[in-house]
Amino acid sequence: MSEVVNLAEKFAGFSEHWAPRIVARYNDNDIRIVKVEGEFVWHSHPETDDFFLVLEGVLDIELRDRIVTLRPDEIFVVPRGVEHRPVARQGEVKLIVIEPTGTPNTGDAATATQVEAL
Amino acid sequence: MSEVVNLAEKFAGFSEHWAPRIVARYNDNDIRIVKVEGEFVWHSHPETDDFFLVLEGVLDIELRDRIVTLRPDEIFVVPRGVEHRPVARQGEVKLIVIEPTGTPNTGDAATATQVEAL
Structure with missing residues (x-):
């Protein structure tokens, strides 16, 4: 049965960067939390949009034609197929991402990071 | 093109309770924000799970066999087909819900509330 997910408790359970943890499932999507710092790789997801909600810190999402800056309580959805690179230039960032299970x-x-359930 | 969604700005744009606003789309899902207070109706969604993330306030999600209490930064997913009734007993609650577009x-x-895009 589904249980309450307390995000602070879940974030306290790991320290690795760029290593998402699955904290809930919604239909066929993973609700993943992740801590990031520094640069990720340029990539795209041909089959799915990519949902970001920043909880703490400042995250740049570099697109090929602009940089989108997300602060706490800001959401950005990278449309499917759009190349992007998340970069946390100002220290650690905590965020929620949502991706179809298996993405x-x-x-x-x-090249993907192994995604673990917490 | 997708834009940054600042949740505080979006919440400042309306005051009605139980009237979700669509602030983003992710694949075929609406990211909806909603302000609630008091009791909603008992209902279920046969075809979809129901994602809740509380941002401010305290929300009870009554199930037929128990009550789940959500505080800020807590997530609960009501599985598809499970009857539930959200109740905000301690003043206004701000939350994010995610539902397939058209739910x-x-x-x-x-009996549904009209869902507007903000």
Whole structure:
């Protein structure tokens, strides 16, 4: 049965960067939390939009033609197929991402971070 | 093109209770924000899970066999088909809900609140 997910408790349970944890499932999507710092890789997801909600810190999402800056309580959805690179330039960022279950976080199973359930 | 959604700005744009606003789309889902106070109706969604993330306030989600209490930064997913009734007993609650585009918020198009895009 579904249980309450307390995000502060879940974030306290790990410290690795760019290593998402699944904290809930909604239909066929993972609700993932992640801590990030520094640069990720350029990638895209051909089959799915990419949902970001920043909870703490400042996250740049670089697109090929602009940079979108997200502060706490801001959402951005990268449309499917759009190349992007998340970069946390100002220290650690905590965020929620939502992706269909099984989606590799780099857009490529060969390079993706293993996603663990918490 | 997708834009940054600042939740505080979006919440400042309306005051009605139980009247969700669509602030973003992710694949075929609406990201909806809503202010609630008091009791909603008992209902279920046969075809979809129901995602809740409380941002401010305290929300009870009554199930037939228990009551789940959500505080800020807590998530609960009501599984599809499970009867539930959200109740905000301690003043206004601000939350994010996610539902497949077109899902009536009462589980029944005849009684559902009209959902507007903000």
